Amino acid sequence: MRAQAAILRDPGKPFTVEDVSLAPPGPGEALVRVAGAGMCHTDMLFRGLAELPMPMVFGHEGSGVVEEVGPGVTRVAPGDHVVMSYDSCGWCGRCLTGAAPYCDEFMARNFSGVRADGSTGATCSVGEPVAARWFGQSSFATHAVATERNLVVVDRSLPLELLGPLGCGLQTGAGSVLISLNVRPGAGIAVFGAGAVGLAAVMAAKVAGADEIVAVDLHASRRELALELGATRALDGADPDLVAAVGQVDHSFDTTGVPAVIRTAIAVLRPGGSCGLVGTGGEITLPPTALTGRTLRFIFEGDAVPQEFVPRLIRLWRQGRFPFDRLIRTYPLDAINDAERDSASGATVKPVLLPGT
Template sequence: MKVTAAVAREKGAELELEELELDELRHNEVRVRMVSVGICHTDAIVRDQVYPTPLPAVLGHEGSGIVDAVGDLVTTVKPGDHVVLAAAYCGHCDQCRAGRMAYCENLFAADFGGRRTDGTTAYTDKDGVAISSHFFGQSSFATYANVVEESVIKVDDDVPLELLGPLGCGLNTGAGTVLNELRPAPGSSLAVFGTGAVGSAAIMAARIAGCTTVIAIDVHDSRLELATELGATDTINSSSEDVAARISEITSGKGIDYAVDTTGIPSVLRTAAESLGIRGTVVLVGAAAPGTEVEFEIGLSLVKGWTFKTVVQGSSVPQVFIPRLIELWKQGSFPFDKLIKKYEFADINQGFEDSKRGTTIKPLIVF
């Protein structure tokens, strides 16, 4: 069938809206008519070839939509169902079978390979040239996509479907890092470095968990103002303030219990680590270029017994965690809709630009 898709053809270039041919469903796939899709930092770094998904490609990995058709082996959804799309996983490796889908041993092939396991792609252009598909199992920068069943989460029909796409990656990552991985005790302290969509979700999750000191760090005052509205008890503009000194002041010299770095910038991550208190934990969720290194002080900090870890996709099982986030939103505890600005499909490149400039926290393409 003919579909319209935003195609990344060259490294760093704007996406091009094109008519493509979408092939037939495979046995384990769901054809989804897209209602909306979020723009995520990962889309930008793959467009720019920081991660090597083969170009040309249809990106997009925060889709929401309505099931149009299903393969004959699909059992979890049926035509007409409302769905959110999340990251793909193989389902059969040791990590998947242990319930750790975010750490699937075949993650790069499933999410960044640009091909099905049989080597085919779902999209071809007008000249019959193959276009990489199945980005995060979905490639949702398109009016329709053939999506692997593992990426599909059924949601209730009474929830505004067009808002839900960002739950599939960025919001899942930020909230899951706090609620699934860190699990902070009530009354503890947590700092978030970078208050984009991922960081904002982490702030909301910290308050849900009962953290009583939640520190937001960013270079944009407008984002810090929103962070306060979302639950931050303190804010620091790192472009004009000494972050380490301010955190020490806020915590009465004890340091923070938990730090979440969404930036992937080595100097920021080191500051986060140095701001920890005794037995503190710093988590990296921001994507950095392969080969990026960070230096940590390990002499005097040895006696602090601190922990550094990386977290992918909020360590969540999306079919379980995303419906929970929707319930929290219904209760008013996770108001992620405050992060969203809507764009027409034709304005997708403007959404990327606004996200890069920091003027929009979560661009959302509505079809």
């Protein structure tokens, strides 16, 4: 079918909105009319990699309405409102034990930009293949072909255009706190980086009943927002004595991927504490004693199963306990380069593209 999509043809150049032709949904797939698509730091990070197939459509925090389903699809139907999350095979040992973020095929299905069989899923107006399977969706478009496994059906009364970020960034931050780190009532946690993922972690820590929630960021506006969303303290990341300023906590969570920040996140842990990483950056070197009695791990998608965790976040939002909508600023699809600029500068915490406007 015909659609419009924000296409990246060169890693060093802006997106261009163009007409594309999408292949019909195949076995296990569904065609979704996109209502909104969050712009995640992962999109911005990977769009600069020359190794990815170009031209390509990014976007992996989509939400929309199912318009058509492929053969064998039974869990979604035309008319369903859905949030699109990450893709997984469903049959490997990790998937069968509820650890789908660590699916044997996770990298191929989510970071390649193409289907598992190597097909791109779309062509441009002159018939050139366009990679349109980023995270099994490529939702920077008016329509996306997603997989049944990465769709979460949601209530039709909800503000559908705002829900896409629940499928990745917000799921990652909140899941890392509530599932991966298993923050308990009375615990202390330091969150490094108060972007969308970090602020989701702050809100989740408040939900978990943490007594001390320290948010660390370079932007004063984001530190202020973190305090409004549940942080008990907010510190400037440029503080030369940041370890002492944070003090000792039970958990730490780094969203920046900056090696020096990661070392600080580990240094503030009490013995027996745990540090979760989600940001990708340079290599870090640590003496073994830095991990004495401590746990360090890199987390995908907050260890969450979307069909269980996204509805949980929506329930918390309805209760007023996870006000993720405060992070969002919307942009029409043809303003995608403005959204990227505002996200990179820190002016917008979570841009959401509205392809229908």
